[in-house]
Amino acid sequence: NAGVTQTPKFQVLKTGQSMTLQCAQDMNHNSMYWYRQDPGMGLRLIYYSASEGTTDKGEVPNGYNVSRLNKREFSLRLESAAPSQTSVYFCASSEPRQGYYEQYFGPGTRLTVT
């Protein structure tokens, strides 16, 4: 049981390049999330998927797109990377029960855009 996995762990992009961050969970959770973490800012929600087939914008969606490929997988795409997207990206999943919303996080992807 691997929990939440993310690939790649590290990536360096040039401005204008595109890439897709992959996330998968094996806990049969319905909800999945993408966050970014910047120094002094805390984690901020980019996009989320409450269940398979649905996606919604979070707090900072500009410059990103997502795909909920199936119940297990939720990918994040940067179409044209910008230096402001240099950050650590975390994927998370959860299965809310009776109002308890513990989220399980992947190990993160460290992205640098030059």
Next chain:
Amino acid sequence: RKEVEQDPGPFNVPEGATVAFNCTYSNSASQSFFWYRQDCRKEPKLLMSVYSSGNEDGRFTAQLNRASQYISLLIRDSKLSDSATYLCVVNYGDTGRRALTFGSGTRLQVQP
């Protein structure tokens, strides 16, 4: 104003000390409250939920004051392994989003 505010620290304490962190939140509609722990260059992990009546888990005690909109975490008998960043987390539970709103964290360094 940030939705969830924490003192960034760092708090430098000796082993065995008691240390307390506070956190304030701005949205009175907040429904669920948590403390997450994040080790350096690692992912956040749930430390404990915070219940209205207060709750304890070993050396850790969490308190919630809805009237004043603050949450606290008390760590007794600090260990070196407690060194980490502690994230105050709030859930508004709105529109099925069920995402979490994170404070920027308080860094704790326990020294021998």
